[in-house]
Amino acid sequence: MRNSSELQTSATTLVTTTLLIITVLAVSMVVVSTNGMTDKLVLAQGAIKKFTADLSGKSEVPPVDTKARGTALFQLSPDGKQLHYELNLTDMNNFMMAHIHQGKSGENGQPVVMLSMGKAKITPGDLQGPLNGKQLSDLVKLLEDGNAYVNVHTQQNQNGEIRGQIKGS
Numbered sequence: 001m002r003n004s005s006e007l008q009t010s011a012t013t014l015v016t017t018t019l020l021i022i023t024v025l026a027v028s029m030v031v032v033s034t035n036g037m038t039d040k041l042v043l044a045q046g047a048i049k050k051f052t053a054d055l056s057g058k059s060e061v062p063p064v065d066t067k068a069r070g071t072a073l074f075q076l077s078p079d080g081k082q083l084h085y086e087l088n089l090t091d092m093n094n095f096m097m098a099h100i101h102q103g104k105s106g107e108n109g110q111p112v113v114m115l116s117m118g119k120a121k122i123t124p125g126d127l128q129g130p131l132n133g134k135q136l137s138d139l140v141k142l143l144e145d146g147n148a149y150v151n152v153h154t155q156q157n158q159n160g161e162i163r164g165q166i167k168g169s
């Protein structure tokens, strides 16, 4: 038969265990809500519009045999007024100029923006051809629709030596 001291100990253990469970639940709720906030931050970062293009001769129409390669990265400023970019080329000889052209994969189209090598930015005043006088959002729409590509022209391939379709990243 239990004495009162043993009952007291059991009661204390029960209270302690209950408090411990409540604490664990509370901590896990905080962890869950923190993860929720992290997810929202990740979503907000995902909302920053970024685009990439991998350039090669085989994407030209018709294809061009060349070792030259290139990458282009684009990132829209949070206010949507500037499209920052970086264009890097390797094994490229006799560079003439580079553009974003309007056009789907496998199709040739008109230039809409001149690009330079390295880091630079595009503002509405840079838009030309079919986008002349239009907004930067009109260019971004082309990029989002997969309806634009980067094209690099050289002395030996004046229609374009390497090209890459621009896609969201």
Ligand SMILES: [Cu+2]
Pocket (backbone or CB within 6 Å): 097, 098, 099, 100, 101, 111, 151, 152, 153
């Ligand atoms: Cu061009």
